[in-house]
Amino acid sequence: MTRLWNNHRTGVLIGLAVLLILFFASAFVVGEEEQAVVIRTGNPVGTVNTPGGDVGAGLRFKVPFIESVRMVDKRLLDLEMTDEEVLSNDQQRLLVNAYARFRIVDPVRMVERAGTTDGVRVALEPILNSVLRQELGRRTFQAMLTAERGSALANVRANLDRQARQYGAQVVDVQIKRTDLPDGAPLQSAFRRMESDREREARTIRAQGGRDARIIRAEADAESARIYAEAFGKDASFYDFYRAMQSYDSTFSAAREGEGPKGDSSIILSPDNEYLRQFRGQR
Incomplete structure (x- = not known):
């Protein structure tokens, strides 16, 4: 009876050991950040926790000793x-x-x-x-x-x-x-080339600015001439007086900024000079 009981207990232990071996050989765990491919005889036969798949992460099983599992990272x-x-x-x-x-x-x-x-x-x-x-x-x-x-x-x-x-x-x-x-000569050569390119662009921008300035000045002079012409047509004597005042201002300003001993100059004109007719009230 004792021998029979010992044989039975040994058989149970062997059976449990076989079941444990089969369990660990067939079970596998797939994490949330992983996906798995089940391979049988070298060919993929199933997937676990793949995008759009039906089988999610967790404890899964495969056919022991026949199938293998390849884990694949789901992260970037x-x-x-x-x-x-x-x-x-x-x-x-x-x-x-x-x-x-x-x-x-x-x-x-x-x-x-x-x-x-x-x-x-x-x-x-x-x-x-x-x-x-x-x-x-x-x-x-x-x-x-x-x-x-x-x-x-x-x-x-x-x-x-x-x-x-x-x-x-x-x-x-x-x-x-x-x-x-x-590093080295190519780098310095590239810097010099970039510097010359920037200088060329600056010259182009300055030239364009000068051209635009000349156009603006020409348009302003044309507008000024038009206004002067209209003023002359309306009141010729006032126009003559206005232009004479401008001439006096320019002439006397230049005299004040002359190169005399004290930084000034003199203008000598006869009393009946035609240039001074506006001062004599002759228009």
Whole structure:
């Protein structure tokens, strides 16, 4: 009886051990920030906690020893690009440091095409370099310092996202952390070129301002002549008197500002000089 009881207890323990092994071999937990792909004989057969999927996060089960599970991060992932030399449209050699943010939206395709998220990074890095070179190569260095930079990065993001879809990824953002000129002679040459460009623009602006000023003065002189003509037509004697007063003011002001010993000059005219007729009351 004792031996029978011992054999029964041993069988129960073995059975419990087998059940525990089967449980741990088949059970897996998927967190809220993860998604899982169930793989059977090398082929994906199911997903857990994927966007739009029916099975959410939590404790799940698979067929032990036949199926395996590949965990995939649902969060935003970074793709870093080290300093790369890019040739701009104005033949400037630029050192560009950029990064992209992406997420996995189709884990089954990712597993089939790239295997892991690191495989996605390896696949996307040369693509990011290529599309960045193409986009920046169509723009000047100066344009990359203006609002046009945002348009260029939007194009880079769209092109990279189009390529990333084949790996089950979605690119949500591309940014340039730094755009520098290489150290040394090329950098100094670029600064001198930029300085000469600014000086040329300043000369152009000054020339345009001078032209506009001449046009305004000409229009003002024409308007003044028109007013004078109208005044002369209405009262010729008053017009003659007004112009004589202007002439006197200019002449005597010039005499006061002459170069005599005390900073003044003298004008000597005969009493019956025609120029002084307004002072004699002869109009």
